[in-house]
Amino acid sequence: MSKAQELVISQTVVKEQKRLFNFIRKRVSSQLDAEDILQDVFFQLARVSGEFNNIEKISAWLFQVARNKITDLYRKKKSIPFSQIGTAEQEDSEFSNSFESSILDFKALPDELLERENLAELIKNCLKELPEDQRKVFEMHEYEGLSFKEISAELGESVNTLISRKRYAVVQLRKKLIHEYEQLKSA
16 A cells, blocks of 8 residues: 555545544444444445545545445344343443334345335435535435534534525425325326
């Protein structure tokens, strides 16, 4: 690995570590799992450092690798019986069971997985149609898990402006998704 590649990796780790950790932490149940995934993501970055010419946006690539690692983690974990939710000892005292984490079914049937993938693809396509400033705020808040205050610091925009942009993005996404839903329903 050349010195230039080491420098790029170091700068990327410093720049993205907090955001990436927050993104991962919101999606896994323990601090240790989040730290392990973060290390795996940065390991992948080091492994492909010679291919940076092929990776146009390193930040987006890192978040995609993190999503894949999170999915892998849930595939490996055994499910907890519903009766034990809330009584099982938690690895991390600051994590509390949320309704969403209690009902997630990681052993979904193939058709359910396909429906989820199709919905995710539909949302991705709808996002492409939004104005850049709205799309960026929506993705940073929803996908990267950043607060409006963090986005404000990064983009240099006021929090109220960012909230408005996200609101407009959500309204437009709803319209597009309702339209798509009606078409599917009638087909």
